Amino acid sequence: MxxxxxxxxxxxxxxxxxxxxxxxxxxxxKDYGILKxxxxxxxxxxxxxxxxxVIDKEGIIQHIEEDESAVNPNNALSVCVDLHKKxxxx
Amino acid sequence: MQTRRAIASFLLLAxxxxxxxxxxxxxxxxxxxxxxxxxxxxxxxxxxxxxxxxTVKLSDFxxxxxxxxxxxxxxxxxx
Numbered sequence: 001m002x003x004x005x006x007x008x009x010x011x012x013x014x015x016x017x018x019x020x021x022x023x024x025x026x027x028x029x030k031d032y033g034i035l036k037x038x039x040x041x042x043x044x045x046x047x048x049x050x051x052x053x054v055i056d057k058e059g060i061i062q063h064i065e066e067d068e069s070a071v072n073p074n075n076a077l078s079v080c081v082d083l084h085k086k087x088x089x090x
Numbered sequence: 091m092q093t094r095r096a097i098a099s100f101l102l103l104a105x106x107x108x109x110x111x112x113x114x115x116x117x118x119x120x121x122x123x124x125x126x127x128x129x130x131x132x133x134x135x136x137x138x139x140x141x142x143x144x145t146v147k148l149s150d151f152x153x154x155x156x157x158x159x160x161x162x163x164x165x166x167x168x169x
Contacts, residue, residue, distance in 0.1 A: 007141035019146055021138040028136035033126050034161055051161040055133040059152055064127060076158060083156050 001026065001048075023048075034066065052076040056083055133157075 002010070007020035029035040029048050038045045050070045054063035063079040070076075127133070137147045151157050 004139050004141050004143050011141045019140040019142070019144075021140055021146055023136075023138055028134075028138060029161070031134040031136065032161075048161050048163050050163050051159075053127075053133070053159040053161075055148065055151075055157040055159065057151070057153055057156055059133050059135075059148070061127055061129055061131050061133050062156075064129060070161075073158075073160060076160075080156060080158055087156075 054079045054083070057087070 001024050002020075002022055003024065004022050007022055011020050023029050026035055026046065026048075032051070032053070034049045034051045036047050036049050038047070049067055051067075052063070052065045052070045052073055052075070053061060054076050056062050062083055063076050065075060133148060135147065135149045137145055140146050148157065
């Protein structure tokens with residue numbers, strides 16, 4: 001996992017404006033089921049899998065993509081736009 | 091882009107394979123914990139540390155903003 005310090009350097013490098021989060025104890029990744037374990041030789045490793053998840057204002061999951069399908073964020077972004085349209089139409 | 095920024099609080103979780111070594115049971119085995127979460131489920135709350143060393147909780151956005159959570163692997167590597 002990247003530490004907050006590594007994330008800060010990365011955020012500065014590519015000039016991003018949203019928070020970069022670190023899951024150092026992997027709790028969130030476990031809760032969301034997006035941790036992948038490998039046993040290689042006699043040692044185990046755990047990596048996160050790629051995922052895009054959209055959660056609405058009420059805390060309900062509106063969109064979830066994992067692995068290769070999560071490489072492109074456009075589907076998740078269009079879900080955000082639709083969600084916003086629905087919410088502002090009310 | 092301005093509207094997109096306004097509608098969704100974009101959170102990026104950067105994960106590097108700095109690994110946690112735990113006792114192994116078998117060799118070269120792969121265990122994928124497939125997510126059991128699906129659309130319509132309540133998202134489990136989380137508390138994570140941001141790059142600004144601030145605590146970010148999912149529940150902080152409840153009733154305020156939609157959240158786009160991107161789990162990004164190998165964010166800060168040269169390769």
